[in-house]
Amino acid sequence: MYRVDPQKAITDHATRQPVDQEQRLTPQAEAIIAAPVESSLSGTVITGVAQVAEAALLALLGYGIHAAYINPNSDAVYIPVILTTVLLANVVFNAVRLHRISAYRTLYSQLGRIIGAWTAVMVVLMVGVFLFKASDLISRFWLITWLLSGAGTLVIYRMLLRILVQRWTEQGRLKRRTAIVGGGNDAAILIQQIQAGASRDINLLGLFDDREGERSPDEVLGHKKLGRVSDLIEFARRTPVDLVIVSMPLSAEKRVLDMLTQLWVLPVDIRLSAHSSKLKFTEKAYSYVGELPVLDMADRPISDWNLVFKAVFDRAVALFALILLSPVMIITAIAIKLESKGPVLFRQKRHGFNNELIDIYKFRSMYTDRTDANASKLVTRDDPRVTRVGRFIRKTSIDELPQLFNVLKGELSVVGPRPHALHAKADNKLYYEAVEGYFARHRVKPGITGWAQINGWRGETDTIDKIMQRVNHDLYYIENWSILLDIYILVMTPIRLFTSKNAY
Incomplete structure (x- = not known):
């Protein structure tokens, strides 16, 4: 590639x-x-779910026949045989291209191949039983019953799957x-x-x-x-x-x-x-x-199953963090309200995934009459616009905690490139003017923390070199993303907060 x-x-x-x-x-x-767009479905996710469901049906069927007609004390023999057979069946079904959206749409071709592939797998099982002289351990009645009932189950399952895929096809969702x-x-x-x-x-x-x-x-x-x-x-x-x-x-x-x-x-x-x-x-x-x-x-960069894994990870972490940090958020809200007049939360337009405009939430860190919604002027050391509480929550990144609600709404990720304010500048140049290819960082959802932040590139970006370093780190993250990398960044974030000197 x-x-x-x-x-x-x-x-x-x-x-x-x-x-x-x-x-x-x-x-x-x-x-x-201007035309309305129907939400689409990932073919990769559909085939993945279809494979798991099909394997589970065959495994449950095999075990159900065993439980109903065979001595249950022989689980130690039958369960490994069932699992191995189902795994082999999945490999064979994929080898003959039966787990593709185009295959799901066919009728006679699909049913013929699925019956043939299942029969071949069961023949391999029977030959294995004979070669390993395990006929005393494995019931022939069970083998024949699983072969026939498995074929019938696969036919019914595939017909229902075809109806579902055909409906999605007609709706244009595939x-x-x-x-x-x-x-x-x-x-x-x-x-x-x-x-x-x-x-x-x-x-x-x-x-x-x-x-x-x-x-x-x-x-x-x-x-x-x-x-x-x-x-x-x-x-x-x-x-x-x-x-x-x-x-x-x-x-x-x-x-x-x-x-x-x-x-x-x-x-x-x-x-x-x-x-x-x-x-x-x-x-x-x-x-x-x-x-x-x-x-x-x-x-x-992140699609299909990876998109599912990241979405589940984001929401699980955000929900856990909200529960764990709710006392801190309540105390912060009270402190902001006691020190200065105005709302506790501050909303600001920023660029999200693929440059979509989103409203992100932050704890207000400035005096209400001095807020800068467009961030046209960067916050500097001892900035008179920032309250005493604001200095502390900006230094510790507590002001970012309300963005956990953005994560639950699906607008942000827990980990990703930080969303920048629309008119933020470096050396009097807008970010996208200062850095060539700047918008490539929007190929994934922005995050509350990121690779740039744990590597020391958080806070003031008064020079072009600083914003270039941020973008370079963001692009590295996008090219090398994994759930393990997200976990590493998440673990390192609170550690780096204590050593950071750039946030004002």
């Missing part, structure tokens, strides 16, 4: 368009943005909102392949191409050209885009690299259409969108 070097991208490329001033797009693009980069004849061939093998998996929004004239007409096979590649960045920030398919030959290296350097700031999967390459790779080199073979160029 191609990876953009964050350091090089920060030096070479910037998206200079201010995100709070919407870029003008074509009328066709604006119409797509389609990935897709944009094509490229135009002309290459794009026409790609669209034909999508229509032939991936029409139920792709919702094709339109095309983006930097070329003009005959090489890139305004419409290809009924699909409009929505703008240039740079317009795709603004388009994807204002309406969900899941996938970008590049219709360019690998020989057009400069065009491909320029496109990737522009689009790497977006939280989307980028794929290169295999039809545009004259090179023929091995089967394992390709991934598939429906039946369309593609080459992976870049992935959304």
